[in-house]
Amino acid sequence: MTGGWDGIDEFVAVAETGGFTRAAERLRLSSSHVSRSVARLEDRLQARLFYRTTRKVSLTESGRAFLARCQRLAEERDEAFLAVGDLQGDGPGEAKGLLRMTCATAYGERFVVPLVNELLERHPRLSVEIELTNRTLDLVQEGYDLAIRLGRLNESSLVATRIAPRAMHLCAAPAYLERHGIPDSLGALAGHQCLIGTSDGWLFDEGGRDWLFRPRGRWRCNSGVAVLDAALRGFGLCQLPDYYVKEPVAEGRLVPLLERHRPPNTAVWAVYPQKRHVPPKVHAAIRHLRQGLAKRPEYR
Template identity: 55%
Template sequence: MSRWDGIDEFTAVAEQASFSGASKRLGLSTSAVSREIARLEDRLQTRLLHRTTRRVELTDAGREFLARCRRLIDERDEALAAIQPDDHAPRGLLRMTCSVSYGERFIAPAVNAFARQYPELRIDLDLDNRLRDMVGEGYDLAIRFGHLTDSRLMARKLASRTLILCASPDYLERRGAPRDLSEIASHDTLTGSSPQWRFTEGGRE
C-alpha cells in the first residue's frame, strides 16, 4: 500500500462535496472512492469527512489536511510534467562515445544536425578509440566496430564494413604470402585496436 493511496480520492470528494462527483472526476466507482478514503482515515486514525445522506462536509482536521494535500498534488503533477513534457522533446545530457575516424566522418555531422533539431538537449561526444566501460563511466551510447561482449548492454547494427588483409610487396618478397589462415600466426602483423581478426572462407566465418 502506498502512502499516496486515498489522497487523490479525498481531495476530489472535498472539492466536489460529494462521492458521486468525485467518482465521475476520477473515473472510479463511488464504492472505490469511499473505500480508499476509509482506508486513509484508518491509517491516519483521524476522521476527515462528515458524511450525511445529502452532503459531505470536512472536519477541522479534514480542512487542514486538504490544504496540504492540494500542495502535494500540485508539486507531484509539476514534477511529472517537468520530466514528461507535452512535446516529448529530448532534454538533459546525452553522453556518447565513438571511434575517432568514424566519428569525425559520419557521427559528428549527424550529432550536430540532431542537436540543432533539439536545442534543449546537451550532447557530450567523446571521440576515442579505446574500449570504454559504458556503465562504469556513465555513457548512454557507444558506437563501435565489432561484436558486443558485455551482457549488460544492448546493441543495434548500424552498418557493416569489409576488412582486407594486405601486405607490402617488399614484405611478401621477404616472407612469402600465406597460403591459408593457419600460416598467418607466424607472420608479422599490425593488429590495431581489434583483439580478434575474423575471416570468411568458403562462406563460413
C-alpha cells in the first residue's frame, strides 16, 4: 500500500473528536483538507471508516478496528520523536529546570505524582511544581508547561498526545441489583438511583451515536474514590473509568452493566502549549508518564 501516514492523523483526530470540524481545529487544518484526507485513506484501504450524516460522524466496525491500531502506531511515532527531542539537552535524556504541570486531583494523587517523583529521582537538575485541581487551567496564561487531562478534549490550540487508554463502565453492586433489578436498556436508567461524580452527564453508545443520560439520585461527590465506595455499599449505579472498577469487577463486588452501550474509549492526554521546540523536560515527563502508566495493573 502506498501513501504511508497520509490521512492517518486526520482519521484519528476525527474519531477522537467526533467530527471533521473539531478534528480540523485540533490539527489546525481546514475541514475540507481533513475530509479529503480521510476519503483518500478510505479509498486506499477499500473500506468505509465512518458513517456520515449531516449531524453525526461515527465509526464503522472497520473504523473501530483500524483506530485501535492507528493509535498504537501514533504512540510509537510520538515515542520516536520524544527520543530525538531528548537530544536537545546537555546529554541523552537530560531534563532540567522547573517543570510546572497540572492534573485532576484524584487521578494526579493516584497515578501522576508517584511517576513524577520517579522522574525527579532520575533527573537531579529537574524541579517540579504540580497543581492538582479539577478546574481546567489556561496553560498559556498561567504559565504551565504540561497538563494531564482525562476523557474527551475540547478543541484548542494546544498540542495533545495520548499517553494511556481510558474506558468508562456502568456498574452496580450485586446487593443493589437484587433490590432494584438490572437495567436492561438505556431507557431503564431513569428508574434507578445514580451516584453522581464530577460529570452531570453520562455518555453511552447507541448504535454508533452518542447518547447522553442525565443521572439523578440523592448522592453526589466530586471524587471517584468516594463514588466507588458508595457503589460498593449498594447505594446505586455508577459510571467510572476502568482504573477504578477493574479490580472490584474481577472480584465480583461490582457488576458491569449495558456493556454493549459502553462509550468508545476516551483517553488520558498529555497536553502542552504549541512551541517550535518543546523543552526536553516536557519530552522526558511525557515519555516517563506513558511508560509508567503502561506498567500499572489498572491498564493491563
